[in-house]
Amino acid sequence: MSMRGFWPAVPALLLLFFFFLFPVVRMLGFSLEGGSFDWYAKALGEGLYLRVFWNTFEIALLVTFFCLLLGYPLGFLMATTTPLWATVGFIFVLLPLWTSVLVRTYAWMVLLGRNGVFNRLLIDAGIVEDPLPLLHNFTGVMIGMVHVLLPYMVLPVYGAVRRLDPAIVAAAEGLGASSWRIFWRIYLPLTLNGIFAGAVIVFVLSLGFYITPALLGGGRVIMIAVLIEQQVRETLNWPFAAALSAVLLAFTFAVYALAQRFTRPQETA
Numbered sequence: 144m145s146m147r148g149f150w151p152a153v154p155a156l157l158l159l160f161f162f163f164l165f166p167v168v169r170m171l172g173f174s175l176e177g178g179s180f181d182w183y184a185k186a187l188g189e190g191l192y193l194r195v196f197w198n199t200f201e202i203a204l205l206v207t208f209f210c211l212l213l214g215y216p217l218g219f220l221m222a223t224t225t226p227l228w229a230t231v232g233f234i235f236v237l238l239p240l241w242t243s244v245l246v247r248t249y250a251w252m253v254l255l256g257r258n259g260v261f262n263r264l265l266i267d268a269g270i271v272e273d274p275l276p277l278l279h280n281f282t283g284v285m286i287g288m289v290h291v292l293l294p295y296m297v298l299p300v301y302g303a304v305r306r307l308d309p310a311i312v313a314a315a316e317g318l319g320a321s322s323w324r325i326f327w328r329i330y331l332p333l334t335l336n337g338i339f340a341g342a343v344i345v346f347v348l349s350l351g352f353y354i355t356p357a358l359l360g361g362g363r364v365i366m367i368a369v370l371i372e373q374q375v376r377e378t379l380n381w382p383f384a385a386a387l388s389a390v391l392l393a394f395t396f397a398v399y400a401l402a403q404r405f406t407r408p409q410e411t412a
Contacts, residue, residue: 173385182386199367203349206288210296210345218300251287279361287355296341303337343402
């Protein structure tokens with residue numbers, strides 16, 4: 144690379160160094176206090192912390208699954224409907240991104256509480272007699288995280304469907320293929336990259352989620368980011384928090400590397 148092409152990138156490289164690379168190096172230094180790996184052994188060797196890692200992994204998988212279940216039909220509809228309805232869909236998908244995650248989480252606390260909107264509607268309709276436990280549990284965390292991360296699934300699916308050549312679908316229709324067969328044999332295989340990209344984005348973001356599980360979980364649903372915050376704020380155990388952060392970072396990079404391997408185009412002979 145010539146120096147002419149290098150200099151314009153210097154501000155961005157300095158920004159990445161001071162606000163990403165340098166803090167990560169400092170974090171790794173904290174985790175190796177005294178040149179020992181004892182904190183890593185504690186993070187990966189004790190059942191309590193392994194259970195937190197497993198809870199985080201499980202929640203991330205379920206959030207990814209539900210985002211795919213809801214996001215694929217929505218992204219597909221936005222890509223195949225009229226421009227007017229596609230615009231309306233984009234408004235509803237992108238509008239939540241303009242609102243703080245903290246504000247949206249507090250809104251869900253109002254909606255899901257024992258005297259919240261949902262429970263009042265269910266009780267007034269005679270569907271249930273007592274309020275449902277929708278807050279400060281696994282259910283509340285799942286609802287809040289799916290709501291926040293759903294756009295990150297919809298947009299890659301929308302892009303994948305839009306890139307599909309309409310002539311292929313027209314040819315299938317001309318040969319008498321049913322709508323279901325067209326979807327199963329054409330749309331789904333040719334949009335797998337969009338599905339995989341959305342799934343990776345949602346899964347990776349879910350691994351490090353803090354605000355939503357901390358508030359909607361009410362201390363009963365502990366994810367790794369919540370545990371790290373507790374170690375820093377309550378016990379002031381910075382080395383252990385740094386070790387937990389390093390393990391989470393390594394796992395995130397591993398997921399990303401695996402995704403890159405599976406989405407890399409195959410070389411032709």
